[in-house]
Amino acid sequence: MEEKILEIKDLKTYFFTNAGVIRAVDGVSFSLHKGKTLGIVGESGSGKSVTALSILGLVPRPAGEIVGGEIWYRGEDLVKKSNREMRNFRGKKIFMIPQDPMTSLNPVFSIGDQIGEAIKQHQGIKGDGLKSKIIEMLKLVRIAMIEKRVNSYPHQFSGGMKQRVMISMALSCQPEILIADEPTTALDVTIQAQILKLMMEIRQKYNSSIIFITHDLGIIAKICNDVVVMYAGRIVEKADVVTLFKRHRHPYTKGLINSIPLLSRRKERLLTIKGQPPNLLDLPDGCPFEPRCDYADKKCADHYPPTELVTDHHTICCWRWREI
Amino acid sequence: MQKSHQIFKKLKGAPLWGLAILFLLIISAMFAELIAPHNPIDQDITQALRPPFWIEGGSLKHILGTDELGRDILSRIIFGARISLVLGFIAVALSGFIGTGIGLTSGYFGGRVDSVIMRVVDIQLSMPYILIALALIGALGPSLRNIIIVIGITSWVDYGRIVRGEVLSVKENDFVKLAKIAGCSTVRILSKHIFPNVVNSLIVLATLMLGRVIIFESALSFLGLGVQPPTPSWGIMLADGRQYLTYAWWLATFPGVAIMLVVLGTNLVGDWLRDLLDPRQRTALKGGGNLLWKKKS
């Protein structure tokens, strides 16, 4: 039986700005099962990253704040934890690989130092054993000639290598849950494939539970077990990966999948989702996707749809899913 | 550019105290004769060294007391505002002019010209400006004209560097390149395209420099190499007051308070202008944690 390792209930994270309140995450619920990979997919601004930051308690203050909901991990509600208490969870239990490898490493410390810090903190190794452990952890991510480069600085590495260093850092913390926030977006396509392959090997080796945030459905198809689709801070569809690709019901999901250019569709025009991403400062009362939806009717514009079950493991948030 | 209602909101955050102080300064300078209770150079030995009115021995006739020659301190301060303001403005204008000209040249033409000018800037920055100023005044003789020239010559560097920096970044914009392709003359490009983008920083800098120049002038006067008596400059008042510090502290205190308030005013207004006109620049007084959400995924 699959064990739920992380359960998020109705999470709400808002940003209070001079221009208004931004409801970045507005009632999001999902679960992560042990050893499985959950994908969160959506456009920029859909709330994916903020969800991840909320789990770690690193929502940028003072503007941002978790205003509601629960995040259950091993019987504890992380929302209620103070910053100091969250430190016990960060790194050791939950780790996040941030989006931009170019700026994620401290430029004034060598990468050996930075990995060593993680090892010291979470594996408790100090002194002489530390140096060899650092090299061991870096070898895991297959950076060439690592012994010579252990004392080099981040600016001497390429983007792809920096991302490997981040993955190595993740491994050094030995977390139960790994959140990867668009780890390949900033990299070349060829490097992307290598990084993904690395992550899948690691997943297999350590049986980690991963939350993979991306806007690339191709990656979702390759490595995720379950998928959550977000739009304007809410989940519009949630299912296991096969169901999502084959039996999706939400118009947005449909638009996303249709916009993947396939070789079989070479003669057709590239399909896009019409319209613009929503302005988070000015969300309508109804379904936020309505302006761009081909199937929308008046009810969609006036009332926000409830979340309903298609099957036990497939939820949808749309008025008209039965008709589509 | 910002929407008008955003600018309006920012205007609400205006530093009222700062603006009030500067307003007071300008009024004092312009209407000194009307505001000051006494003539600043009137001597009356019988009234020498009277304390401010709230201390025993003082009177409301001389609210802030008198100096060693019986001159009213308050009046001298008010008239001193005129000296400071006039000197300040001219010096700021002079150094601003020089600095902007050199900065524009250096930034726009780049290359050799730029390297040479930057070298000169480095050299000048390496020399303690007070010593240069003192040496120059020592050589030229202290007069109002010379002080302004000396302050102007030593202060242009700040403008030069900032203007140059702005020009360097504006230069790369497409509209400048288009103007060049269209065959606009250099002068036209500089004046119509580049300069307007530089003006904002200049305004901010000029405001801040006004305070610094006033301090500079008072420092020179304090050392006896600035404005000469009997002209009431705040710096001279401080120099005089120094001898009487032990038993007539008010001579030195109040002019200094005046200077401090004026500089405070320019700093506050300058910082606010910087926020207003160029929100890209962060100031030391801005709070941390972006209040505008960085749009990430």
Place this chain on the structure above:
Amino acid sequence: MQRYLLKRLFHSVITILGITLIVFIITHLTGDPVNLLIHPEASQAERELFRKELGLDQPLYIQYFEFLKNAVQGDFGQSFRHQTPAFSLIMGALPATLELTIAAMLISIFTGVPVGIISSIKPRSYYDRFGMAFALLGQSMPVFWAGLMLILLFAVKLGMLPSHGRGGIEHIILPACTLGLFSTAAIARFTRSSMLDVLDSEYIKTARIKGLSEYKVVLKHALKNASIPVITMTSLQFGRMLSGAVITETIFSWPGVGRIAVLGIYSRDYPVVQAAVFVASVLFVAINLIVDILYAYLDPRIKYK
């Protein structure tokens, strides 16, 4: 890194050459430097002789070379008032100035940096507002007034500290605080903004994700990055301080280079003034060079270029 340092050294030398040029120009501004360089009561004949001696009938560029040659050897002529070589007079006063400036610098760093750091950790809190308000005030006060007020308070009213002269620790406190006031404020403000910038960075987020204590995040990860621009700024402050020292030394009768220079100007003892400007400037250039070396060690991006 070697290349970087050599380049900096080269720049420093050029800068010093430029300085000598400027000093030379200032002296010749009035058209007849003899009036400046000779005793004011000299007769016409003496002036003529002096002019020949100084080679003032030579073309300007030869004069400059002579001047340069002498300057490098430390020969700036004789001080009129003291009948000693101007240069040795200045060098004799240098330790006093250094003592004062270093003391002031230490005060500014050890007060300004912590204030700046603490302000940056909790921006907009009461602590932050007070700290920055005092910093603003500190930058708005003229040095000489601050000095006089401190004398008024501590020497005149409270009688706790002496108001002039050089001696033990009690003599240096007031002058150092006066001289360091502006810098403390500037450093506090700048540290705060530098830290705020750094604390916003992605790599700080990474450090927090790693689960490091806030203490480590701020004092290890953030500070090392934030300190780089602060150090540059501090060296600039040092230069400003040499200027401020002139006034501070005058107020407190501190026997340093600044005071001697000012007295020299009053008495038209120009060799002394020349020597003072030269020595102070070279000192500043040297400090800058040292700071650049320090910089290179701190920022690996420069080290490994």
